[in-house]
Amino acid sequence: MSHAAPFNYRNAKLNCESAQLDFIAREFGTPCYVYSRAALVAAFAEFDTAFAGRDHLVCYAVKANSNLAILNLFAGLGSGFDIVSSGELHRVLKAGGDPGKVVFSGVGKRPDEMRAALAAAILCFNVESAAELKVLNQVARDMNKIAPVSLRVNPDVDAKTHPYISTGLKENKFGIPFEEAETVYVSAQSLTNIRVTGLDCHIGSQLTELDPFIAACGKMLGLLDRLEARGLRIGHLDLGGGLGISYSRETPPLAREYVAALSGCVGRRKQRILIEPGRAMVGNAGLLLTRVEYLKHTPHRDFAIVDAAMNDLMRPALYDAYHEILPVIAANADNAIPYQVVGPVCETGDFLGHDRNLALSEGDLLAIMSAGAYGMSMSSNYNTRPRAAEVMVDGDQCHLIRERESLEQLTAQERILPARIPG
Numbered sequence: 001m002s003h004a005a006p007f008n009y010r011n012a013k014l015n016c017e018s019a020q021l022d023f024i025a026r027e028f029g030t031p032c033y034v035y036s037r038a039a040l041v042a043a044f045a046e047f048d049t050a051f052a053g054r055d056h057l058v059c060y061a062v063k064a065n066s067n068l069a070i071l072n073l074f075a076g077l078g079s080g081f082d083i084v085s086s087g088e089l090h091r092v093l094k095a096g097g098d099p100g101k102v103v104f105s106g107v108g109k110r111p112d113e114m115r116a117a118l119a120a121a122i123l124c125f126n127v128e129s130a131a132e133l134k135v136l137n138q139v140a141r142d143m144n145k146i147a148p149v150s151l152r153v154n155p156d157v158d159a160k161t162h163p164y165i166s167t168g169l170k171e172n173k174f175g176i177p178f179e180e181a182e183t184v185y186v187s188a189q190s191l192t193n194i195r196v197t198g199l200d201c202h203i204g205s206q207l208t209e210l211d212p213f214i215a216a217c218g219k220m221l222g223l224l225d226r227l228e229a230r231g232l233r234i235g236h237l238d239l240g241g242g243l244g245i246s247y248s249r250e251t252p253p254l255a256r257e258y259v260a261a262l263s264g265c266v267g268r269r270k271q272r273i274l275i276e277p278g279r280a281m282v283g284n285a286g287l288l289l290t291r292v293e294y295l296k297h298t299p300h301r302d303f304a305i306v307d308a309a310m311n312d313l314m315r316p317a318l319y320d321a322y323h324e325i326l327p328v329i330a331a332n333a334d335n336a337i338p339y340q341v342v343g344p345v346c347e348t349g350d351f352l353g354h355d356r357n358l359a360l361s362e363g364d365l366l367a368i369m370s371a372g373a374y375g376m377s378m379s380s381n382y383n384t385r386p387r388a389a390e391v392m393v394d395g396d397q398c399h400l401i402r403e404r405e406s407l408e409q410l411t412a413q414e415r416i417l418p419a420r421i422p423g
């Protein structure tokens, strides 16, 4: 099965691999995330095999979708992981991931998170400031360990993506300014419990062109040469994640084109290449299944009120992101009218799509496409809505990989005050 098309109509019914989505909705309820195992495997393989003979490690960015079944699947394929918290480290270990293939990114790592990662013996800390470097050195010294480190350098390259997901411009909070990187590397080398092992950057997310990646890679290679000239040994070059996917009409490079371009840029240098793809590994392997609750026709607008909302899929509310919306049972398009597809949450920002031409009846099922990345992992319980179920399809088999939350689970951590003692 090609990962470009894990979701297909057969006899006018939308399928995931060989499973009908209307059956999945009946069995597991809605809203429900549905993932294709074959699409996940194919996405990893496309990145991994494109490196051909080159020493490399694909580190899946866990924050895109951190379900244990997905992490376990990638771990089994030999994937490494890019984590941004000790919570994500916990998930990777629980899913059977190899800590020796974990890189730890993020601007605000706490000492307790550093301790957990040092105890697990991760591959590398991607350090984002001189201050963090000092704390890491101290934590490692207290544990009598040596912390392997890359500095995340901000190459000041315009990723030409949404401003909220652009990270490689000098005004962003991420990384160490390019001009300061050499100085920080030199000071890193003098710290007793730090071992410099690599060089890292990550310039943003949902990039649909190769140019910014190549520009960043070129700047990193210039820096790498200068560091080596100063006697530093840089064993790996981590070029981050950020490859975009097609939500509607975008035409991002294929994973193999992206890898070939990076590989060409690095040329004959011997460093191991790391990449940290998130969205491109899972985004088009998943959808969000939802049911139309009510149709509401006003003089100005026609609303389809569905049972999924911004708490389930935040991207439209957060970035004004576009997700294609397909009927699970194909309907006669002659009756289509432009609908505002909205959720039940009390926010005007709670929409999943504007002006979508659909022929709908109450009770119909809709598929919100390309929802595998930054869908479930960004979900919340706003409006005390239990989080959705998640199902992974493998051929005609449907596996529940996360139960729908119960109301009891939602309140289990909360406590009311004790009775006040009078006087």
Ligand SMILES: *Cc1c(COP(=O)(O)O)cnc(C)c1O
Pocket: 061, 063, 064, 082, 105, 106, 202, 204, 205, 206, 240, 241, 242, 243, 276, 277, 278, 279, 280
């Ligand atoms: C979010 C993130 C990624 C993954 O980005 P995608 O756009 O999902 O590929 C990789 N590396 C770092 C440091 C990140 O913060």
